[in-house]
Amino acid sequence: MVCNLSSLVFVFLLFATTSYAIPVGEVNTICKQAKDPSFCSTLLNSNPNANLVGLTQYTIDIVRANVTNTIKLIDTLIAQSTDPKSKKHYKLCLGNFGSEGALGDLDYTQELLKKGDYQGVNLAASSIVDNIEDCVSGDAPSIPPFHDPSKLPKYTTITKSVVSVILVLSKNLGKKI
Numbered sequence: 441m442v443c444n445l446s447s448l449v450f451v452f453l454l455f456a457t458t459s460y461a462i463p464v465g466e467v468n469t470i471c472k473q474a475k476d477p478s479f480c481s482t483l484l485n486s487n488p489n490a491n492l493v494g495l496t497q498y499t500i501d502i503v504r505a506n507v508t509n510t511i512k513l514i515d516t517l518i519a520q521s522t523d524p525k526s527k528k529h530y531k532l533c534l535g536n537f538g539s540e541g542a543l544g545d546l547d548y549t550q551e552l553l554k555k556g557d558y559q560g561v562n563l564a565a566s567s568i569v570d571n572i573e574d575c576v577s578g579d580a581p582s583i584p585p586f587h588d589p590s591k592l593p594k595y596t597t598i599t600k601s602v603v604s605v606i607l608v609l610s611k612n613l614g615k616k617i
């Protein structure tokens with residue numbers, strides 16, 4: 441009897457703690473709005489017990505890891521560059537990713553999520569994308585983009601994909617207020 445009661449309590453607690461989690465079906469519906477739906481679903485389904493705010497927080501944390509890794513890579517690339525053209529490109533990218541760029545925008549995104557300003561989250565996350573694109577395309581649109589043989593283009597592409605998941609999540613968060 442005691443055993444049955446405790447398993448009942450367990451089932452109840454399990455239900456109570458997961459009832460706010462959004463179902464896989466809803467994750468997939470939200471991810472259909474993303475540029476890369478399967479990337480989005482894989483990312484979000486790796487954290488199955490979260491609600492929308494929790495998923496947004498989770499995605500922000502991943503972007504932070506991505507941006508931090510990217511900054512480390514850029515630091516190495518600057519140190520290793522021998523020709524001025526590539527050094528200049530990587531220095532510009534460091535600005536685009538640093539606290540005056542993507543990292544600063546990310547802190548702001550985090551702050552707005554805590555405040556529950558979901559439209560603000562969407563706007564701040566868009567600025568992260570803009571900063572990443574500035575790194576890829578360079579400052580002067582008339583000059584052809586720097587041909588980058590390093591791992592940086594791969595890093596920027598994945599970081600942009602993760603940020604685009606914040607964009608769709610925040611749009612859906614906005615609907616619920």
Ligand SMILES: *[C@@H]1O[C@H](CO)[C@@H](O)[C@H](O)[C@H]1NC(C)=O
Nearest residue numbers: 502505506507509510595598
């Ligand atoms: C960015 O995060 C994703 C998801 O955790 C990971 O697969 C990828 O390797 C990360 N990339 C970088 C450059 O940190």
